[in-house]
Amino acid sequence: MQSTAKFDQEVDVLVVGSGAGAMTAAVAAKAEGAANVLVVEKSDVYGGTSAMSGGGIWIPNSHYARAEGVNDSAEEALTYLKAVIGDEVSEERLKAYVDKAPEMLEYMANNSKVKFETVPYSDYYPEKPGGKEGHRTHQPAPMNAGKLGKEFDLLREQPSQVKVMGKFTMTMKEGRAFLTQAKGWMFTLFLMVLRYYADIPGRLKGSRSRRLTMGNALSGQLRWSMLERNIDLWLKSPMTELIEENGVVVGAIVDHDGSPVRIKAKRGVIIGAGGFEHNQVMREQYLPQPTSSEWSGSQENNTGDGILASEKVGADKALMEHAWWAPSVRIPGWERPFIIFAERSLPGLVIVNKAGKRFANEAAPYLESGLAFYTANTPEAPTVPSHVVFDATFRHKFPFGPIVPGYTMPDGRLSKRIWKVLKKADTIEELAGLIDVDASALAETVSKNNDYAKTGVDLDFHRGESYYDRYYGDANNTPNPCIAPIAKPPFYAIPIHPGDIGTKGGVCTDVNGSALREDGSVISGLYVIGNTAASVMGSKYPGAGSTIGPAMTFGYLAAKHMTSGDRVSDGLKQAASKQSSSTVEPA
Numbered sequence: 001m002q003s004t005a006k007f008d009q010e011v012d013v014l015v016v017g018s019g020a021g022a023m024t025a026a027v028a029a030k031a032e033g034a035a036n037v038l039v040v041e042k043s044d045v046y047g048g049t050s051a052m053s054g055g056g057i058w059i060p061n062s063h064y065a066r067a068e069g070v071n072d073s074a075e076e077a078l079t080y081l082k083a084v085i086g087d088e089v090s091e092e093r094l095k096a097y098v099d100k101a102p103e104m105l106e107y108m109a110n111n112s113k114v115k116f117e118t119v120p121y122s123d124y125y126p127e128k129p130g131g132k133e134g135h136r137t138h139q140p141a142p143m144n145a146g147k148l149g150k151e152f153d154l155l156r157e158q159p160s161q162v163k164v165m166g167k168f169t170m171t172m173k174e175g176r177a178f179l180t181q182a183k184g185w186m187f188t189l190f191l192m193v194l195r196y197y198a199d200i201p202g203r204l205k206g207s208r209s210r211r212l213t214m215g216n217a218l219s220g221q222l223r224w225s226m227l228e229r230n231i232d233l234w235l236k237s238p239m240t241e242l243i244e245e246n247g248v249v250v251g252a253i254v255d256h257d258g259s260p261v262r263i264k265a266k267r268g269v270i271i272g273a274g275g276f277e278h279n280q281v282m283r284e285q286y287l288p289q290p291t292s293s294e295w296s297g298s299q300e301n302n303t304g305d306g307i308l309a310s311e312k313v314g315a316d317k318a319l320m321e322h323a324w325w326a327p328s329v330r331i332p333g334w335e336r337p338f339i340i341f342a343e344r345s346l347p348g349l350v351i352v353n354k355a356g357k358r359f360a361n362e363a364a365p366y367l368e369s370g371l372a373f374y375t376a377n378t379p380e381a382p383t384v385p386s387h388v389v390f391d392a393t394f395r396h397k398f399p400f401g402p403i404v405p406g407y408t409m410p411d412g413r414l415s416k417r418i419w420k421v422l423k424k425a426d427t428i429e430e431l432a433g434l435i436d437v438d439a440s441a442l443a444e445t446v447s448k449n450n451d452y453a454k455t456g457v458d459l460d461f462h463r464g465e466s467y468y469d470r471y472y473g474d475a476n477n478t479p480n481p482c483i484a485p486i487a488k489p490p491f492y493a494i495p496i497h498p499g500d501i502g503t504k505g506g507v508c509t510d511v512n513g514s515a516l517r518e519d520g521s522v523i524s525g526l527y528v529i530g531n532t533a534a535s536v537m538g539s540k541y542p543g544a545g546s547t548i549g550p551a552m553t554f555g556y557l558a559a560k561h562m563t564s565g566d567r568v569s570d571g572l573k574q575a576a577s578k579q580s581s582s583t584v585e586p587a
């Protein structure tokens with residue numbers, strides 16, 4: 001940690017990282033009167049994993065939901081969070097989220113280009129007290145990339161898994177219709193393709209769709225808001241260290257244009273630099289084993305920098321053993337794995353361990369499903385990796401991760417790389433041999449699945465019982481939309497790992513996003529948000545958008561706090577009295 005010395009640059013607010021939480025904080029700080037706000041980003045593109053994501057945010061009782069006549073309340077939302085998260089997180093923080101998240105959403109709707117709409121996506125535990133079967137998750141309204149001008153080229157691209165055929169951008173609602181082949185999906189697809197090719201200027205420029213959706217729409221809208229408010233963004237500029245004086249964070253050192261720049265931040269520093277999912281050393285130190293950053297769907301810059309820098313100035317950490325787990329399928333030679341968010345709910349597959357047995361409800365919410373790989377892992381029946389087993393009917397009809405449905409891409413046209421991990425056989429016993437699992441156990445597992453497909457009741461793991469399980473099931477498959485026979489040869493198997501979409505553990509913070517020491521005192525001048533902070537959701541995942549919703553909310557609250565009288569009375573005055581010796585030389 002650095003102390004008193006001259007600064008090269010001075011800003012009001014320094015924001016580290018350009019994920020959705022960080023850009024929300026920057027826009028809100030400027031809107032609240034900060035004279036100048038600087039965002040520094042390690043990568044050569046902006047948006048972070050937020051830009052690659054579905055862009056969904058879980059915000060109960062929003063003004064959007066109220067306008068649609070949705071019946072929800074802060075009390076019900078708090079009841080639900082307490083039922084799911086228990087006492088892992090203080091009621092004060094849960095209440096802050098429930099009360100302030102809708103306020104943030106309305107604030108952004110009124111003060112920025114950020115626009116959302118609700119989605120009928122179920123809470124992940126709708127049967128728990130206060131749970132709802134939809135309209136707490138919101139998706140960003142699609143955006144025309146033309147609004148970003150040249151900045152469009154610097155917006156981090158979405159992975160192909162959140163595009164149709166790796167090319168056509170889609171909203172969350174459209175994605176569900178395609179996956180489950182809901183009524184009218186072909187017409188929606190036709191319009192999507194038509195719109196893509198009708199964008200002649202866009203096609204002349206390249207193949208990237210200018211209809212921004214999901215995380216690209218959110219990051220695009222945030223960047224557009226920054227441009228409108230003249231907020232500077234430095235790319236290729238990692239923050240390397242915080243500058244502390246007498247217990248107050250007064251700035252940071254940022255590598256910029258090949259040199260370290262000492263930046264004074266008069267009102268404070270907000271760190272939204274993601275988690276540590278791409279720091280293999282930290283993964284091995286904190287997460288359950290075995291673990292690999294290769295199974296993470298997040299982008300490679302999230303290496304725990306913000307957590308490590310905060311720790312050096314005395315910040316306490318929590319939840320370091322937890323991640324936003326999500327099973328993933330890795331194809332050798334492909335940049336990142338496919339996160340299997342929804343396909344596990346489709347009927348006609350099982351996930352089996354090395355002993356050839358199921359170990360969890362395949363259709364469970366992805367955090368629970370990913371975590372099960374660790375809780376069920378034993379030396380006798382290892383689960384890492386496990387295998388997804390399906391038959392010709394499933395293969396023909398549905399996508400699974402990198403494998404598009406057979407009716408659009410028959411086996412012969414699948415990439416050779418996929419065939420390095422995808423196995424195919426005429427019998428279940430032969431398939432078991434190819435993936436080295438116990439043949440009779442696998443045959444028994446498949447036979448049980450086929451019995452459950454008839455009765456609709458999964459006696460072992462209750463697949464399809466929850467409304468959530470069925471959300472991505474096939475409504476035309478009866479009696480259980482999540483279970484169908486695995487009976488028609490050839491049979492297929494592909495390895496699956498306990499992947500993640502980011503880590504959950506990080507710096508302890510209060511209701512304003514201020515970093516805390518072990519004794520609970522505030523580190524004045526330092527705010528930590530997104531996956532750099534220990535999650536307000538504890539180790540759980542209450543609903544789609546539980547990572548970006550809090551990142552944006554605590555980004556907004558941090559910006560409000562640092563630009564308000566509260567911060568002036570507690571932090572800045574303290575800093576001002578202790579900082580009189582530092583010199584400032586604007587660059």
Ligand code: FAD
Binds near residue numbers: 046048532
């Ligand atoms: P990021 O968005 O990753 O931003 C961190 C930024 O900080 C990065 O740009 C990084 O380059 C930068 N950075 C790192 N170190 C430094 C440094 N030293 N100096 C400067 N900059 C630095 N979550 C949801 O809530 N809803 C969804 O719909 C959803 N869908 C997803 C879909 C996919 C395919 C994936 C992979 C994830 C999804 N997630 C979703 C998870 C979500 O994207 C992440 O949890 C979230 O974006 C993390 O936000 P963040 O701000 O902490 O990090």
